Amino acid sequence: MKTTDELLRIKNLHTGFRIKDTYFDAVDNVSLTLRKNEILAIVGESGCGKSTLATSIIGLLDRNNTRIEGEILYKDTNLANMTEDELNNIRGLDISMIFQDPLSALNPLMRIGDQIEESLVYHTELSKNERKERVIELLQQVGISNPKRVAKQFPHQLSGGMRQRVIIAIAISCKPQIIIADEPTTALDVTIQAQILDLLIDLQNETGAGIILITHDLGVVAEVADRVAVMYAGEIIEEAPVDELFNNPKHPYTRSLFNSIPQLSQDSTRLNVIEGIVPSLMNLPRSGCRFSSRISWIPEEAHEDNPTLHEVSPGHFVRCTCWKHFHFKSELGGNQHVHAD
Amino acid sequence: MFMQIDNLKVHYPVRGGFFNTVVDHIHAVDGISMEFDKGNSYGLVGESGCGKSTTGKSIIGLEKITSGKIIYEGEDVTNKRRDRKSAYNRDIQMIFQDSHSSMNPRKRVQDILAEPIRNFLNLSPQEERKRINELLAIVGMPEDSKVKYPHEFSGGQKQRLGIARAMATNPKLIIADEPVSALDLSVQAQVLNFMKDIQNEYGLTYLFISHDLGVVKHMCDHISIMYKGRFVETGETKEIFEQPKHIYTKRLLSAIPDVSPNGREERKRERINVETHYQKEHKLSFDENGRVFDLVKVSNTHFVAESPKVKEVI
Structure with missing residues (x-):
């Protein structure tokens, strides 16, 4: 692999939580790379540290009670050392995240359109009308058939699958290089799950983004991933291309x-x-x-x-x-x- | 056949308007029939909101039945479901999805397990203690766990305690509503193995409610696929998986991810293919109100909901 393809390089990452003045590493010495146009799946059972790994990358952990050591290199800068303000300029623009529960990730009092617009306001210099157009375009892109109406609706008016599509629209609104999807389909029915996974792959083919897919479902991994890392008790215990891992674990x-x-x-x-x-x-x-x-x-x-x-x-x-x-x-x-x- | 459900319906009233009158009904369960043989496992599969949990709850008596009959050992028990004196109440037990919230956090395990015993079996305190020890042995938990509280156990252990509680009265039928969907893979395997073991040992019948077709296939002999409160297809596990007839079943089967990356491109094409079929033939597969048709016999055990007009199955 050429090094230019490398989007994100995690080196010897330790993420520890404070319990009674001692830090316990939930992510213990993890090294990973994410390349362009790749879906990297991180699999493991609950408590293995896979979600902690994701939240460390995007800097969503409470800094008073966690300790992050090691390097998370994105474009030669270390995300682990960034201040909150510096991170805000990267979150949503370069790296974005898709959460498990689409209802609690959306603001129940804001219209869908306004929520998608939010990151456009923050990261781009589009005019109001251009932003509105972009919102409609995004909703169309994630396969919502009547985007104008949906943009004016509130989250509770949408079904689970639609909400997850909206979350994905928000995540891709600024064309990020890296998308972190934390159990994106766990709360959905199988038929909807299949649709959302197909959508993720299609979007990736269009934008060439690198996706980190965190899941406990080996079936989902087999359907979409390119490379897989298996985590157990905070460590990566096996890493391989998807065919190799499933055929030759x-x-x-x-x-x-x-x-x-x-x-x-x-x-x-x-x-x-x-x-x-x-x-x-x-x-x-x-x-x-x-x-x-x-x-x-x-x-x-x-x-x-x-x-x-x-x-x-x-x-x-x-x-x-x-x-x-x-x-x-x-x-x-x-x-x-x-x-x- | 020791138990039979005949044309079960559960409708919820929708209130509205000026006087808050009943303006409409939600047909959560809309006319389903099932038969239970001893020692078999029956699966109830469907997407969220299809009425599968309501079915389970109405059988055990946690939900009012609008119409229909439940016949248990030759006796109509539809109105006796909550009657503590009736054998039905003792013989049908339930395991819940979230074992944590289904147990009183302030009670010790021995009191949780003693509750069904005190309700249904007239045992002396010594016999009761003996029975509790027996139950813990059945689910493979150490004896000292009876003085602990539910929060002291892991998810898999709590689910086993839930099973122990359901086993307390020597039931004939256990309704398991998503018993493993909150558990990790390895723990899930443990609970499923264990449920099979006690089934073989005690000749239990299971009604297994789940959205996970893999689990249902592993556990059940007979599967019913539910959609909008009605069965679209019902048959032996083999028949459903090898010769699905209804387009909804096909769509559900094609959406399940296979645990192998080989040939995933073809599976994706197949999935899109079935989905377009489903959209196109939606009108043919369901009547003008979107209701599922009545079941038509395909073989002795295999029934499919099919339009009376269209005999040709795609």
Whole structure:
């Protein structure tokens, strides 16, 4: 990949929350890059730090109770060190965000048109009439069939799918380079979900923006993503192009997740269950393989002392070495002789 | 067949006008019929607002029935649903979507579990304690959890306590309204496996209400697809997934993301194809008021809502 394609580079990011005067890292040493015209999916279960990662990028966390260390490089500037004012000039213009719950993300007392216009007023020097035209154009672009009427309506008058379209219209109003979509379809029905995902892809093809898609739904990832990063307990444990990850998952956590999905295409009677629970933020093991406690039948020698990401094939990174010796508990031990390598 | 629902209707009045009179009705559930066999699982699938939860609630008696009958073991129980003395009330139990808000936060687990026992089974305090321990063992929770409060448990554990409460009276039918949609994948798998286990052990019947077709396919033998308060298609799981007849079913199936990136371009084309079909044939598939047609027999188990005029299925 050419470096010019790179939109965003996250280097060794730590985001910690303060609990009784101690900071606990919810995002622990995460490095990622986002390229132009790419959908990067970040997957993980609740509490793995995926939303914290997104809000750190766009600077929406409460600065009094969080600590952000590391670099979030956008156009050679570090977003992590920016002041609120500097961030305001970037948010909405260069980086914008799509939220999960479209009703609570919209102001219930403002007309749809005015809400879309807001970021145009802030970031552009269009005249009032030009802005109005742009609002109609945007509503059309996100597939709303009668934009003039919708622009005059209030959020409660629209259905969930329409509201999410409005949110997307707001997000793309200033043609941002980067769109962060945090569970954009979780609150929607499947048929609406399919429409919204198709819309996101179409818009991306038009604008060439880079999209960070945060989701827990592996089906959504398989439908739209180009590259996938799987997070567990604040760390990225596997990163690969989408085909590679789904056809050739390596890390025990990724493989366990795939096995616990009730799929349409297969008839299995029992689903795989991951033993134990996700450790809470305060009780995270900060050294060694964080997944080791949940695959206790894998001998300790299989894990690295300080697990790092290893490139197993071009673009495919896996943390720790335990994947080489991993087998599901129901299977017989495939590799009895474990060498610490 | 131990239980039967016959032409169930739930209409909500819409009030308005000067005297706040009833001006219209919302047809939340508009004439559905179901039959339940022992030990089987029945799925009720549909988009939000289609009336699937209302169906579940009206069967258990949390919702008034406008018309229709519920026949339980040969007896009409439509008006006895809230009667504590009736066996129906004991034998039909429910698991809720949000296990957290369905439990009293000020009660300990032992009191939560004791409530159905005290209501329906006349047990001495010793027997009651024994039964609570049994229930906790059934759902695989340690015995000391009975002195804890609901907030001390994780989401999956709370859902299991919800199941334990539903199991307390040895029910025949459990209505599960989106039991796993608030849970993470790995926890969801745990709860689903576990629900299957107790079904096999106790011969339970499930009515599984969900919007997630993957989960329903995994759990159920028989699926009904609901739209605007009526069934558009009902049949064995295999029939629904392999030979969907109604355009609405096809649209729903095509919208589900597959957990594999292979061939996603084709799936997208297929999806758009079905969607245009759906828009075009909307008039043919539903009557002039947008109401779903009556069910027509396709095979012994497979029924589809089809226009009496158009016999040709696309």
